[in-house]
Amino acid sequence: MRLPAQLFAPDVTPAESNPATPWTTSSGLRLSTSTESVAVSTPVAEKTQAVDHGIDAPRHCSAIAEVLHAAGFTQAAQVAARRGDDARAEEWESLAMADAALARTLEAQGAVGVPSVQLGEDGAPRFIVNAPDSEALVAAFNDEHRGNGVDTELRLFLDEAMAPGDRFVDFAPGLGFAVLTAATTAAGSAMAFVENAESEAALSVSARLSACAERVQVRGPAMSDAWTIPATDGLVIVHAGAAAAVAPLLQALRAADPAVRLDAIAWRCGTLRDADYDAEGVNVAAAVLGVLGFQHFALAVGAEGVELVPTEAVASNTMIFSVGASFLARANA
Numbered sequence: 001m002r003l004p005a006q007l008f009a010p011d012v013t014p015a016e017s018n019p020a021t022p023w024t025t026s027s028g029l030r031l032s033t034s035t036e037s038v039a040v041s042t043p044v045a046e047k048t049q050a051v052d053h054g055i056d057a058p059r060h061c062s063a064i065a066e067v068l069h070a071a072g073f074t075q076a077a078q079v080a081a082r083r084g085d086d087a088r089a090e091e092w093e094s095l096a097m098a099d100a101a102l103a104r105t106l107e108a109q110g111a112v113g114v115p116s117v118q119l120g121e122d123g124a125p126r127f128i129v130n131a132p133d134s135e136a137l138v139a140a141f142n143d144e145h146r147g148n149g150v151d152t153e154l155r156l157f158l159d160e161a162m163a164p165g166d167r168f169v170d171f172a173p174g175l176g177f178a179v180l181t182a183a184t185t186a187a188g189s190a191m192a193f194v195e196n197a198e199s200e201a202a203l204s205v206s207a208r209l210s211a212c213a214e215r216v217q218v219r220g221p222a223m224s225d226a227w228t229i230p231a232t233d234g235l236v237i238v239h240a241g242a243a244a245a246v247a248p249l250l251q252a253l254r255a256a257d258p259a260v261r262l263d264a265i266a267w268r269c270g271t272l273r274d275a276d277y278d279a280e281g282v283n284v285a286a287a288v289l290g291v292l293g294f295q296h297f298a299l300a301v302g303a304e305g306v307e308l309v310p311t312e313a314v315a316s317n318t319m320i321f322s323v324g325a326s327f328l329a330r331a332n333a
Contacts, residue, residue, distance in 0.1 A: 062086040097123035105209060113209050114141040116177070117149060120184075127180035127210035132198040140175050150177040153299050153319040154239060154266055160306045161264070162188040163330070165234025169193075171249055172241025176203045182237075183212040191217045193226060227256035235263035235327055242268050244281035247288045264323045265289060269311075271318060286320070294322035 061084025069077035069088075074096055081089035101124030102115050114137055115125030131137040144150050151174070158168060158181050166189075168182035173192040182190040194200045200220035207216040219226060229236060240246045246267050253260045267285055270277045286296060297308040298317035308331075311320055323331075 058084040058086075060084070065089075094119065094123060098125050101125065102128065109209050111205050111209060113137070113206060114144070116180070117144050127184055127212070128206060129175050129177060129180065130202045130205040130209060131175050132202045136175065140177075144177070150175070151181075153317065154178045155181040156306055157266065157299055157319070157321055158182045158188070158237070159185060161237065161327075162186075163234055164188075165232060166237060167191065167229075167232040167234065168237045168239070169229055170239040172239060172245065173199075173203065176206050178239060179203065179216060180206060180210050180212065183207065183215040184210065189215045189217075189232075191219065191229070193219050195221060197221075227252045229253070229257070229260060231261070235330065236261050237264045238262055238266065240265055240267040240285075242281065243270070243278055243285040246281075246285035250288065250292070262324065263327045264321060265294065266319055266321050268318060269320045271316060274318075282320075286322075289322040292324075294324050295328065297321045297323060 061080050063084075065077045065080035065084055065086055065088070068074075068080055069092060074092060078089055078092050078096065080086075081092060098115060098119055101122070105124070105128060106112055111130060113128040113130040116127045116129070118126040120126050129137070129140060131140065140150055149155070155178055158178060162168065162182060162185045164187035166187075168179070168188060168190045170176075170179050170182075170190065170192045173179050173194060176192060179190045179192045182188045192203055194203060197220055200218050203216070203218045204213070207213040207218070229238075238249075240249050246265070250262075253262070269282050269285075289296070296311045298311045298314045298320060300307055300309045300314055300317075302309070308321060308323075311317070
């Protein structure tokens with residue numbers, strides 16, 4: 001992963017998820033000097049033009065396609081959309097392919113879960129998430145597919161930053177969206193520390209459903225080495241959770257292993273609009289990490305794609321990525 005050495009000036013656009021964009025291998029996280037920002041877009045495949053003959057005219061076909069799709073006639077809707085030169089045909093066909101793959105996996109594994117909005121190269125969901133209760137799973141599905149995505153900034157960072165041999169360690173995994181993202185990168189592995197046996201079991205099921213169980217370690221509350229991170233050949237990227245958790249987590253990790261390796265720490269800063277915004281927690285986390293030599297960045301979409309920028313360059317980010325010397329050295333290599 002090669003990254004230019006310079007950081008670019010402020011005035012960039014915060015990173016946003018793009019539910020229609022299939023997942024592919026990461027393109028490399030950049031530290032850029034450009035001030036231009038662009039939206040991520042996906043080229044639409046060339047369509048066949050329909051002849052304008054009454055009800056078969058493109059605009060009529062598109063209207064019929066929408067009605068058919070709303071009524072559940074998905075395959076017929078795809079045909080009508082293609083005939084109507086409707087850009088939604090490609091999206092519906094991808095969804096149908098993902099749906100079929102998801103159904104096969106759930107049937108074969110004997111468990112249920114919700115798919116990530118990202119797709120693999122084979123058209124199947126990149127990963128599938130299980131949960132201890134249905135309400136949490138339904139809420140996660142709505143956030144993932146009808147909202148802005150679950151843990152979007154963190155997942156984008158992991159996709160771009162992780163390299164072979166790296167390990168992602170999540171101390172606030174939730175349902176495991178970031179954990180499964182890390183475990184399904186080109187050559188990453190992940191550890192998750194969960195609070196109860198139910199979450200431990202659910203995340204283990206998610207890893208099995210996502211065909212990445214061998215790359216995910218789940219540690220529950222009964223583990224005796226709860227604050228120990230195994231050595232790895234690559235970098236160690238930690239998700240600490242909320243800002244207030246950063247200092248206590250660092251203290252616990254260093255108490256368990258004074259030589260613990262931490263190359264990047266992701267933590268939630270929130271925004272001033274959030275009801276639970278913790279200004280004191282943010283200041284303490286930033287100060288403690290700064291004393292330890294970490295530099296603070298936010299994620300943005302710049303002229304060349306996803307980039308890390310100084311935290312003061314953006315105001316709407318919800319995550320801060322504090323990176324150490326090893327991370328910066330590799331980024332600038």
